Amino acid sequence: MSGRPVSETSAVAFQVFVSSSYNVTSLDPVVYDSIIYDTGSGYNTTTGVFTAPVNGTYMFWIQLGIRPLRYYPSTSIRQSGKTIGSGWAAYSSSSEGAVSATCVSHLQKDEEVWVQFEEFRGDIPTPVTVRSGSYVGDPISYFGGVLLTMD
Template sequence: MFEAVFRLCIFLPYISGLILPLTKSDGTADLTSILSHITLLEQTVDTLHNDTNRLQIDLRTTNERLQLTQADLNITRQELQTSRTDLQVTRTDLNITRQELQTSRTEIQATKVDLQHTQTDLQTTKKDLQTAQTDLMTKGLQLKHLNSVSETSAVAFQVFVSSSYNVTSLDPVVYDSIIYDTGSGYNTTTGMFTAPVNGTYMFWIQLGILLQRFPPSTSIKQSGKTIGSGWAAYSSSEGAVSATCVSHLQKDEEVWVQFEQFRGDIPITVTVRSGSYVGDAISFITGHLLQQFCLIHPNFIGLQFLQ
């Protein structure tokens, strides 16, 4: 539209200039000029008509675009209104969330305080539990030792040789048959008595032996040391030897009977008899606990027995 007006403004001076000199100098009409001007005017009108059509098409296109733009604008306005509504709802929700967050913070702070109190109570309870466990352990040890005393204070045994056999002075005499054994201290395979508890013990032995060229010395050994001994007394081809001793033993310490070597360094072999002619057993060893020792331990409340 603006383009057509602009062209018209340009052509008007020419049109006016073309229309005015349409006569000759003598005043007669100049037909050739008139025809030329008419042709030019027709061309100008055609151009204006084409420009007008083009402007109308552009106007319709612009109107259509404007309508579309208006529709898009309405949609955008609706969307904007919806967004504003959503924003308002979001702001409301945000305020509610802030309030809930503040409430949660207050509750968390209260929970922290309660947790601190709980931790303090737990530490106190833990200390009380440790104290109770210590007391329980102490009482358990007391009970264990009291039970141990009741079970082990009656340590006693008596065993005999069931079959005659030869034994050298390098080995313990083995009494292979048990008459009585409380405390399970005597081993009928090795001939060793092992003290089950600390205490003072008494041992008595009797051995029936066959006649030897040299009467053997018989010893009661404690961990390799002699704590009692006796010499054989003979009647015809048979002899008997006995010995008695009392000694303090530590727990697990061993006691056994052994013949001594001749002159201290010559091994001998002795026949140990199992019974008399009437069938009674004559080779015995007997032992029992006289007293179990105990002490007051500085780290233990009550009696703690030496074991």
């Protein structure tokens, strides 16, 4: 058997969101500062990093509501510095867009996963605004993950 189903005692799942729109100007992790759900206490709202509490196969997903002024940088889900999922949004006339991605990966205990923009073009120093909500106040920038099977 390649993995054990997750039991209640080993459940790991989180869903976090951006509570207030902010500008991103670096390749640091996007910080989702508010927790909707976090069983296993793996997500850090200060650093924007999820740390695997156990070895296993995990599924991750993101959505980012963004407002760039002249271009949309690609966005990735990173595991220990390596891209494991990515998304890209094309320029629109409204100057707003959304990036989403989903992926599955195996993590060792204490391995880290985060979301970051892949590039900022040197000729366009404009930041990208990560948006916090829609017109009705629902979160539109969120990051989540769940342990599918534990080793």
